Amino acid sequence: MLCTGMNHYSYPKRRGLTRVKELLNNGNNVAFAQDSIADYWYPLDNGNMMNILDNGIHLAHYTHIDEINKAL
Numbered sequence: 001m002l003c004t005g006m007n008h009y010s011y012p013k014r015r016g017l018t019r020v021k022e023l024l025n026n027g028n029n030v031a032f033a034q035d036s037i038a039d040y041w042y043p044l045d046n047g048n049m050m051n052i053l054d055n056g057i058h059l060a061h062y063t064h065i066d067e068i069n070k071a072l
Contacts, residue, residue: 021060032056
């Protein structure tokens with residue numbers, strides 16, 4: 001059977017998002033980062049880490065105010 005979507009794979013998923021909530025719940029520190037600042041390969045970035053945090057909050061499904069405050 002040919003699997004075309006990422007949901008068919010168990011963890012670790014190829015190019016998937018790290019399980020942020022599970023890491024935090026197990027006492028690990030987690031940081032969001034990016035290594036591109038308006039360069040040739042990614043001209044859209046501006047070095048503002050709040051944009052990266054905003055994406056991280058959404059992608060990690062931070063839905064409770066306590067989770068958002070912890071991320072900030």
